[in-house]
Amino acid sequence: MKKHGEVLTASKEVDSMLDLLKSEFSQPDKIFLEPSCGDGNFLTAILTRKLKKAQDEETFFAALNSIYGIDLLKDNVIKARKRLAEIWRKQYKTVLKKEPEKCILNKTEEILTKNIIQGNFLELSDYRNLNIDVIIGNPPYQIVDGGGTGDSAKRNKNSL
Numbered sequence: 001m002k003k004h005g006e007v008l009t010a011s012k013e014v015d016s017m018l019d020l021l022k023s024e025f026s027q028p029d030k031i032f033l034e035p036s037c038g039d040g041n042f043l044t045a046i047l048t049r050k051l052k053k054a055q056d057e058e059t060f061f062a063a064l065n066s067i068y069g070i071d072l073l074k075d076n077v078i079k080a081r082k083r084l085a086e087i088w089r090k091q092y093k094t095v096l097k098k099e100p101e102k103c104i105l106n107k108t109e110e111i112l113t114k115n116i117i118q119g120n121f122l123e124l125s126d127y128r129n130l131n132i133d134v135i136i137g138n139p140p141y142q143i144v145d146g147g148g149t150g151d152s153a154k155r156n157k158n159s160l
């Protein structure tokens with residue numbers, strides 16, 4: 001935990017932050033990015049809000065396809081994808097009153113594999129080509145040498 005500043009955000013704080021962005025949920029395809037997404041606390045809350053108004057398959061896919069996340073740790077990424085897939089599947093079943101077919105589930109998996117990725121956000125440049133509407137999250141604040149007067153404090157031009 002200390003090495004990667006892995007302190008996850010409680011849903012109360014996530015919700016309070018997202019409440020400040022209500023207008024960004026007026027369209028399901030507004031693009032959200034969480035650059036240090038952990039296991040998906042922001043991503044899942046964003047998807048839940050986006051899906052609230054979804055009534056058809058197209059909107060369900062627009063919602064999922066407009067959420068991007070990155071984390072340094074592979075296990076976080078896998079967990080975040082799983083959580084998002086489960087929320088999407090459950091809501092799809094509730095609203096459309098049927099289990100999503102295999103080809104639909106494959107499509108959601110493809111989107112999640114493309115959009116929720118393992119990597120160092122500071123070294124990725126692909127995101128500059130996306131028309132991102134909202135960047136939100138709780139970045140790492142713990143640095144390897146403890147911060148303060150350490151080397152990392154002098155390198156803060158690279159920090160998230």
Ligand SMILES: C[S@@+](CC[C@H](N)C(=O)[O-])C[C@H]1O[C@@H](n2cnc3c(N)ncnc32)[C@H](O)[C@@H]1O
Binds near residue numbers: 008034035041138
């Ligand atoms: C404070 S936690 C917050 C996690 C999540 N945003 C949340 O609020 O629940 C910070 C996360 O940033 C990740 N992280 C640290 N440095 C990163 C980097 N350079 N690029 C991407 N993710 C990073 C860590 O693995 C950790 O999951």
